[in-house]
Amino acid sequence: xxxxxxxxxxAQQNQxxxxxxxxxxxxxxxxxxxxxxxxxxNHKEIGTLYLIFSLTMFFIGGIFAMVVRxxxxxxxxxxxxPEFFNQMTTMHGLIMVFGAVMPAFVGLAxxxxxxxxxAPDMALPRLNNFSFWLLPVAFALxxxxxxxxxxxxxxxxxxxxPLSTTYAPPSTTFFIxxxxxxxxxxxxxxxxxxxxxxxxxxxxxxxxxxPLFVWTWLITAFLLIAVMPVLAGVITMMLLDINFGTSxxxxxxxxxxxxxxxxxxxxxxxxxxxxxxxxxxIVSVIIPTFARKRLFGYASMVYATASIAILSFLVWxxxxxxxxxxxxxxxxxxxxxxxxxVPTGVKVFNWITTLFRxxxxxxxxxxxxxxxxxxxxxxxxxxxxxxISPADFQYHDTYFVVAHFHYxxxxxxxxxxxxxxxxxxxxxxxxxxxxxxxxxxxxxxxIGVNLTFFPMHFAGLAGMPRRIPDYALQFADFNxxxxxxxxxxxxxxxxxxVVVVLCVRGGEKAPAKAWDxxxxxxxxxxxxxxxxxxxxxPHFEPHRH
Amino acid sequence: MRKRIVRTAGxxxxxxxxxxxxxxxxxxxxxxxxxxxxxxxxxxxxFWICVVIGIVVFGAMFYxxxxxxxxxxxxxxxxxxxxTVEVIWTLIPILILVAMAIPAxxxxxxxxDASEADLDVMITGQQWRWRYSYLGEExxxxxxxxxSRSQVSGxxxxxxxxxxxxxxxxxxxxxxxxxxLMTSDDVIHSWWVPDLAVKQDAVPGFVNENxxxxxxxxIYRGQCAELCGRDHAFMPVVVEAVEPERFDAWLAERKxxxxxxxxxxxxxxxxxxxxxxGEQVYSSICASCHQPDGSGSPPAFPALAGNQxxxxxxxxxxxxVVNGVSGTAMPAFxxxxxxxxxxxxxxxxxxxWGNETGDAIQPADIAELLDDE
Ligand code: HEM
Ligand SMILES: [Cu+2]
Numbered sequence: 001x002x003x004x005x006x007x008x009x010x011a012q013q014n015q016x017x018x019x020x021x022x023x024x025x026x027x028x029x030x031x032x033x034x035x036x037x038x039x040x041x042n043h044k045e046i047g048t049l050y051l052i053f054s055l056t057m058f059f060i061g062g063i064f065a066m067v068v069r070x071x072x073x074x075x076x077x078x079x080x081x082p083e084f085f086n087q088m089t090t091m092h093g094l095i096m097v098f099g100a101v102m103p104a105f106v107g108l109a110x111x112x113x114x115x116x117x118x119a120p121d122m123a124l125p126r127l128n129n130f131s132f133w134l135l136p137v138a139f140a141l142x143x144x145x146x147x148x149x150x151x152x153x154x155x156x157x158x159x160x161x162p163l164s165t166t167y168a169p170p171s172t173t174f175f176i177x178x179x180x181x182x183x184x185x186x187x188x189x190x191x192x193x194x195x196x197x198x199x200x201x202x203x204x205x206x207x208x209x210x211p212l213f214v215w216t217w218l219i220t221a222f223l224l225i226a227v228m229p230v231l232a233g234v235i236t237m238m239l240l241d242i243n244f245g246t247s248x249x250x251x252x253x254x255x256x257x258x259x260x261x262x263x264x265x266x267x268x269x270x271x272x273x274x275x276x277x278x279x280x281x282i283v284s285v286i287i288p289t290f291a292r293k294r295l296f297g298y299a300s301m302v303y304a305t306a307s308i309a310i311l312s313f314l315v316w317x318x319x320x321x322x323x324x325x326x327x328x329x330x331x332x333x334x335x336x337x338x339x340x341x342v343p344t345g346v347k348v349f350n351w352i353t354t355l356f357r358x359x360x361x362x363x364x365x366x367x368x369x370x371x372x373x374x375x376x377x378x379x380x381x382x383x384x385x386x387x388i389s390p391a392d393f394q395y396h397d398t399y400f401v402v403a404h405f406h407y408x409x410x411x412x413x414x415x416x417x418x419x420x421x422x423x424x425x426x427x428x429x430x431x432x433x434x435x436x437x438x439x440x441x442x443x444x445x446x447i448g449v450n451l452t453f454f455p456m457h458f459a460g461l462a463g464m465p466r467r468i469p470d471y472a473l474q475f476a477d478f479n480x481x482x483x484x485x486x487x488x489x490x491x492x493x494x495x496x497x498v499v500v501v502l503c504v505r506g507g508e509k510a511p512a513k514a515w516d517x518x519x520x521x522x523x524x525x526x527x528x529x530x531x532x533x534x535x536x537x538p539h540f541e542p543h544r545h
Numbered sequence: 546m547r548k549r550i551v552r553t554a555g556x557x558x559x560x561x562x563x564x565x566x567x568x569x570x571x572x573x574x575x576x577x578x579x580x581x582x583x584x585x586x587x588x589x590x591x592f593w594i595c596v597v598i599g600i601v602v603f604g605a606m607f608y609x610x611x612x613x614x615x616x617x618x619x620x621x622x623x624x625x626x627x628x629t630v631e632v633i634w635t636l637i638p639i640l641i642l643v644a645m646a647i648p649a650x651x652x653x654x655x656x657x658d659a660s661e662a663d664l665d666v667m668i669t670g671q672q673w674r675w676r677y678s679y680l681g682e683e684x685x686x687x688x689x690x691x692x693s694r695s696q697v698s699g700x701x702x703x704x705x706x707x708x709x710x711x712x713x714x715x716x717x718x719x720x721x722x723x724x725x726l727m728t729s730d731d732v733i734h735s736w737w738v739p740d741l742a743v744k745q746d747a748v749p750g751f752v753n754e755n756x757x758x759x760x761x762x763x764i765y766r767g768q769c770a771e772l773c774g775r776d777h778a779f780m781p782v783v784v785e786a787v788e789p790e791r792f793d794a795w796l797a798e799r800k801x802x803x804x805x806x807x808x809x810x811x812x813x814x815x816x817x818x819x820x821x822x823g824e825q826v827y828s829s830i831c832a833s834c835h836q837p838d839g840s841g842s843p844p845a846f847p848a849l850a851g852n853q854x855x856x857x858x859x860x861x862x863x864x865x866v867v868n869g870v871s872g873t874a875m876p877a878f879x880x881x882x883x884x885x886x887x888x889x890x891x892x893x894x895x896x897x898w899g900n901e902t903g904d905a906i907q908p909a910d911i912a913e914l915l916d917d918e
Binding site for chain 1: 570571572573574583584587588591592594595598599602603605606609610613614615616619620621622623624625626627630631634635638639642645646649650652653654656657672696697698699703705706707708709727731732733735737739742743744745746748749750751753754767768769770771772773774775776777778779844845871873874
């Protein structure tokens with residue numbers, strides 16, 4: 001494969017391209033060592049911290065998933081007790097959603113939003129530092145529940161009451177506190193991103209000139225500000241139910257367990273789009289670069305993103321089709337969910353039309369972006385099936401749903417994050433990632449992901465409920481394949497770490513414009529990007545979008 | 546090297562798809578009710594719609610990927626927007642979805658019409674068993690998983706219906722409309738039988754409604770679908786659908802047995818009798834939390850063996866079992882168990898595993914207590 005790759009721009013061009021930009025490497029007089037990282041207000045350093053944190057959480061959450069898959073390798077209970085199994089599924093979900101995927105996108109935003117809009121830093125650098133450092137505290141607290149009496153949270157990442165209140169382990173209060181901290185971090189991060197995008201764009205860059213990664217993050221940030229407070233509200237109600245004798249969700253005290261689900265999913269559905277909109281942005285930036293052709297339908301991409309965001313507030317109860325909603329509610333949420341698939345489809349059509357009559361090459365970022373388009377779409381198809389409310393009576397709470405959301409989240413969100421890392425590593429480190437190893441990482445991931453998640457569709461349709469540590473014999477074969485796939489996928493992520501570490505330490509030198517088809521502003525600063533960039537705003541030429 | 550990996554992966558995939566998988570199905574069952582058939586056909590329609598869209602979309606994509614590679618000398622074209630095209634590919638999906646929404650709406654309306662049922666069954670979820678009660682018939686029983694723990698742990702071989710078998714199935718008549726009312730005593734459960742296409746959450750404090758009219762006699766298996774705590778995997782649902790005449794006979798028999806048991810309330814019971822009956826009740830209902838040997842799993846589930854709080858104070862013991870302990874996982878058994886069962890299980894707990902109070906709690910006293918409250 002490597003031989004087909006086009007010649008790369010040479011390092012000499014680095015100087016030439018970065019010509020006019022005098023960059024003073026010596027003017028950073030901050031503290032050194034640990035203190036430097038604790039106190040940094042630099043968007044690139046904070047971005048790096050976020051990304052390292054996210055990768056760490058990705059592996060911790062991954063280990064939990066491996067425990068789950070090892071137990072499910074065969075029918076019967078072999079390795080863990082059901083109590084611990086439930087803690088593993090719960091912690092896996094919570095860590096992956098709040099610890100791995102969301103912080104990875106915030107890290108990418110920290111690094112790339114200022115560079116893509118020609119800003120010197122984030123608008124609120126100290127707040128930025130605080131938003132990040134809340135996270136290690138939050139997740140240290142969450143992980144510490146594993147060794148508390150009664151164990152860690154065991155009620156699923158959706159923590160339905162009253163299982164998560166009256167019947168919950170004592171550690172639930174710590175879980176609530178940790179989620180509050182993570183939520184505050186997200187809200188502050190979102191405010192910062194909005195402030196940066198609205199105020200610090202290079203002169204001449206209008207909103208409709210912004211790269212799509214910036215657009216999708218702007219919209220995501222508004223979603224975050226809208227729904228994280230709802231999450232904070234619902235966990236506070238849980239806190240009161242558990243510790244202060246209220247009965248919001250306790251039927252015996254006149255409360256309503258279904259209210260919990262409405263509140264949770266009013267947060268939860270926009271939340272799933274929070275995890276995918278920035279991924280759409282990344283893919284919309286990478287595909288044109290390696291197709292050497294402008295993104296097809298830039299404006300329609302922006303409108304589609306905005307309509308998805310708005311519609312995402314109107315579909316929450318599609319997660320609740322079997323809780324006993326009235327008929328009109330079932331119909332409303334079925335129609336609205338079907339509708340949200342339309343702008344999602346428009347995005348896929350636009351990506352494919354961008355490829356059409358391009359001049360394509362398949363560097364690692366492009367490989368991940370293309371796999372994203374195919375595999376995310378498969379997740380979209382199962383989403384469409386789940387939207388059909390009568391059919392959802394059969395699909396709901398089975399492995400079919402697990403297959404659906406893993407397709408949109410793993411080869412969806414996670415692949416997009418990896419595409420972004422491969423795409424911007426030359427900018428961050430000044431080196432290209434090792435091509436062969438990256439390709440190995442890609443192919444093993446693709447095989448692993450499909451072996452893991454595709455058979456889950458069948459297991460679910462055949463009747464296997466989710467969140468069970470042991471299952472009837474007819475599901476045995478599907479589960480064995482899934483577990484093998486999961487081990488392949490898990491192990492191949494070690495390769496990702498190797499690629500990243502090698503790339504940081506050395507490798508082929510990258511010029512300022514590391515990919516010949518790349519056009520956004522980040523490619524006008526040297527590679528690696530110096531600590532301070534765009535101290536004088538660049539002049540932006542609106543030629544591309 | 547890569548070839549070898551691909552080959553191994555292929556082998557793994559093939560072996561996964563062989564044998565029992567094909568035999569046991571990997572698609573949604575068609576089921577044995579009109580509604581389950583309708584749902585199955587909706588599922589197949591939307592599936593084929595996705596397949597067709599997938600062929601078109603991925604076809605266009607892979608065509609572009611092969612045709613427009615730079616290595617084949619492709620030069621990039623320069624077009625980048627086209628409003629008409631955007632409008633078309635917004636409208637076509639909308640039309641497809643409207644076409645899909647029409648039959649889905651019709652099916653949903655049918656599913657929501659539980660009126661004019663011939664029989665009402667109340668289904669109550671409890672950690673971790675189902676309780677069935679035939680409303681207006683004075684027949685009620687609990688249904689526990691029958692698979693032994695030794696099969697789960699691997700000490701003995703797994704049977705054919707591993708995890709999907711119960712001590713007492715829900716017996717229903719075919720060709721009659723049965724209204725299913727669902728509720729829960731503790732957390733949310735979800736009663737699901739794929740062949741009947743009934744999945745409905747059992748929510749504490751609410752009564753949900755669903756219905757079923759089974760077309761073919763048979764045994765239909767399913768399980769709890771909503772995470773409900775430790776033994777969520779171990780609360781199967783088994784429905785035995787029988788001809789209406791057989792059902793009527795069965796129901797009459799169960800009513801008779803219930804009446805017999807009710808007579809027993811008034812007589813004086815010996816300690817041994819109570820212990821025997823109590824052990825049955827304990828192992829089917831209490832042992833899942835308090836353990837067969839009464840050791841519990843503190844802090845959530847207190848031990849009963851040597852528990853001075855209950856041993857010193859019979860009234861407190863009775864109150865705990867009858868009324869539950871609010872704010873904890875201990876449910877109230879006043880409406881789940883009859884006076885004989887309550888008296889027997891309390892007696893058992895006071896005299897088993899080294900507890901030696903010698904108390905024989907009388908069903909009549911419990912009945913009186915229930916009447917007073
Ligand atoms: C075409 C667009 C989509 C449609 C129509 C759709 C539809 C649905 C429906 C109806 C469910 C509920 C299934 C059930 O529980 O019975 C569901 C679950 C879910 N979806 Fe999607 N979805 C779409 C895209 C996405 C995307 C983009 C994401 C995230 C990146 C996502 C993440 C999830 C998650 C996490 C769940 C399950 C949550 C849980 O119960 O644990 N979906 N989807
Ligand atoms: Cu949703």
